[in-house]
Amino acid sequence: MSIPEGAVFGLLGPNGAGKTSLIRIINQITAPDSGEVLFRNEHLHPKHTSLIGYLPEERGLYKKMEVGEQALYLAQLKGLSRSEALKRLKTWFERFEIKSWWTKKIEELSKGMQQKVQFIITVVHEPPLLILDEPFTGFDPINANLIKDELLRMKGNGTTIALSTHRMESVEELCTHIALINKSKKLLEGPVRDVRRSFRSNLYEIEYEGTNISLANSLWGNFELLSNEAHGDWMKASIRINDEVNTNALLQGLIQNVTIHSFREVLPSMNDIFIQSVTQPITIES
């Protein structure tokens, strides 16, 4: 699989699929049994560690160490000079409004607070590639949004973000590309829109004003009416049309008989795709 530069890449898969193992290989924590990892067309090398920011799923810091001292130490291990690390950390601490935590020990902070510190430590050296394993675990909705906004800001600055998550709504919200793996095999890979389209089932949702008969008259025989219910003054119908039907021609027919308020294709959600792919393995690659 490949992670395009500048993308937000979602690494998806059920528990035990091998997501964390793959992330550890990319971070050079463990070595692969086979295969190879290229970073900007170079074989992965220890020099690349300073170009990667890694937030592991199992978070941890030195409990007895002060927050500021620890952040400085880990930032320096990523290749920053002490003065540069100090400058950047101060900016981050101000942005997250946690300046008062600088001299506190990690064990004095709550889990969520520790996660915030850990996030800062992960991104302080401004790596071009950011790898986040379950980044939203342990955050309350406010802090989860804060992290999400920061990720989007970094994406805007050109950072490539690879994240592993089980939260499909985060995938739809953040990811531009995904790869779905199961039992260490890749099931799907590609831009989110293409993946969703590859799972399209010609399902459309129409909101209209008119009668059932006038709707049926305009669709001819190339459809299957799945539901048709009243929603206030309007009607809402779900239809599945045949592959050969042109949606523009369909709309032209509909307009003559009913008043259309909305017409949209219903693409499967990432959740549906995840469940479908994992329970019924397929080999679609966009």
Add this chain to the structure above:
Amino acid sequence: MNKILLIIQREYLSRVKKKSFIVMTILGPVLMAALALAPVMIANYSGDNVSKILVIDQNPDIFTSTLPGSESVVFINSKLSLDSAKAAFDPEKHYGILFLPSDMMKNPGGAMLFTEKQANLSVTTYIESILKKQIENDKLKSAGIDQKTLSSIDTKVDLKTLSLKGEENSAELATVVGFICGFLIYLFIFLYGVQVMRGVIEEKSNRIVEIIISSVKPFQLMMGKIVGIALVGLTQFLLWIVLTLTLTTIAGKVLVDSGKDATVIAQQMGKDKLDPKGLEELGANSEVKQDMISKCLDKCQVSTSR
């Protein structure tokens, strides 16, 4: 290399700043001094209690005179039989009853010491050595060798060891120093090796190891940890040496100034007798030295007269 230095710095500073390090560094020399002084103090303390022992001798031809006592053991001859002595025994007055059978010369193992409680090791050792000496003397006498002849035969050889340049050296001292250093090396490797292991366990249980290993090579982490902790050990060792020397000097001066028995210091130094060189090592001035030597000589004379 820079990353190893960073890890060394963290490992070193995080440990040196700990309260336990400061406490142990201060307490270490105190404990060592206590270990060195405890035997002397215990010996002095037990010296105050004199054990009076009733001697029932069934062979008065051999043990005609009272057995020679010491500072802590005194022998009192008794005419009573063993049974009546046992019946009349008062633990407030006497420590025990020493029974010497009539065939003592043929069967030295027949001697028996009766005490109310468990017999003190120093007392039994002293009695054994006195009886052995007495029997040996009697045997020598019966073989026609008197004490004077024996004393003239008794020879002590002290081998002086010198380097080729003529400097005096001591093989015993070198062995002792070597043994102490070997023991310290063992102790330090053991103590600080455990610290390295605890450090690794801490990082594993804190789960920070994943973050560090994604930043540095495992070799760098381990090397930084080992060197950092070794430096902590060396710092502590150095401080212990300095503090021990300071404490010993202060304690020595306090003891000398208060006119305490000079032999205490000599025993502390692991020597049987005081010599001027030993006193110089203690930093005593010439007046104090003279005073201590005279005290020591007095003491020797008292022991001889006894």
